[in-house]
Amino acid sequence: xxxxxxxxxxxxxxSRRVKEIGAQITKDYAGKAVTLxxxxxxxxxxxxxxxxxxxxxxxxxxxxxxxxxxxSESAGKVKLEYPEKADLAGKHIIIVEDIxxxxxxxxxxxxxxxxxNPASVKLCALLNKPExxxxxxxxxxxxxxxxxxxxVVGYGLDYAQKYRCLPYVGKLRME
Ligand code: PRP
Numbered sequence: 001x002x003x004x005x006x007x008x009x010x011x012x013x014x015s016r017r018v019k020e021i022g023a024q025i026t027k028d029y030a031g032k033a034v035t036l037x038x039x040x041x042x043x044x045x046x047x048x049x050x051x052x053x054x055x056x057x058x059x060x061x062x063x064x065x066x067x068x069x070x071x072s073e074s075a076g077k078v079k080l081e082y083p084e085k086a087d088l089a090g091k092h093i094i095i096v097e098d099i100x101x102x103x104x105x106x107x108x109x110x111x112x113x114x115x116x117n118p119a120s121v122k123l124c125a126l127l128n129k130p131e132x133x134x135x136x137x138x139x140x141x142x143x144x145x146x147x148x149x150x151x152v153v154g155y156g157l158d159y160a161q162k163y164r165c166l167p168y169v170g171k172l173r174m175e
Contacts, residue, residue: 005153005163005170009145014126014155014168017144018046021124022053024142025094033057035091037113039105040064040082042098045156045164046126046144050096061086067104076134078108089117094142098156099127103135110138126155127169145169 025034033056038047040062051058064082093113100106106123113121124142131149147169153159154166163172 002175003159004173004175005166006173007168007170008147008150008152009155009169011167014144015049018049019053021142021144022050022055025050025124026053026055029054029056029092032092033059035059035061035088035093036096037088037093037109038062038096039098039109041164042156042158043096046098047096050124059091061088063109065105065108076102076104078104080112086116088113091118093118093121095121095123097123097125099129099152100125100138100140101129101132103133103138106138106140107135127152127157 034054036047036051036058038044038060047060051060063086065078066081068077068079095106095109095113097106106125110121110123122141123139125140126144128140128143128146129149130146150171151159152169153163153172154169156164157169158164159172
């Protein structure tokens with residue numbers, strides 16, 4: 001099967017939006033240090049660009065969770081893979097996600113982090129696919145783009161681990 005990719009959000013559009021989000025965070029957290037908590041692996045590219053647009057003291061941490069079960073069972077079980085114990089007490093945490101899809105990951109992360117006594121927790125996501133949401137009440141404080149229910153790759157997002165390093169977000173088609 002042939003894989004083709006059609007650009008959905010171009011490099012310049014992403015860059016513009018990342019700058020805007022960075023400026024907004026800089027304003028909202030003025031006088032504070034922020035800890036960007038990137039979700040491995042998808043959130044890494046977005047985090048790297050966003051971090052450099054925030055004109056504050058920025059700390060970087062990473063977390064990896066895995067989901068199991070599938071959509072038809074709507075199991076949505078999430079398991080922490082890394083790190084075993086995160087020391088985030090007292091920190092202003094901004095979770096940096098590539099995409100909020102069904103919402104299981106973001107919802108689990110918010111609950112988990114609240115248990116670690118941080119100063120605050122907010123969610124920042126490059127992409128949101130509201131049509132696919134299974135979990136209610138996931139609040140995305142900083143959002144790049146809302147997209148339709150298409151399989152997207154690039155700028156951190158993969159298909160079978162490929163395409164994460166594309167500078168744009170594109171729709172993957174199998175022909
Ligand atoms: C993707 C993405 C989000 C999550 C969103 O991660 O990075 O973390 O799924 O899905 P949800 O809203 O339905 O929970 P994935 O598990 O594919 O790992 P990856 O980031 O390493 O590609």
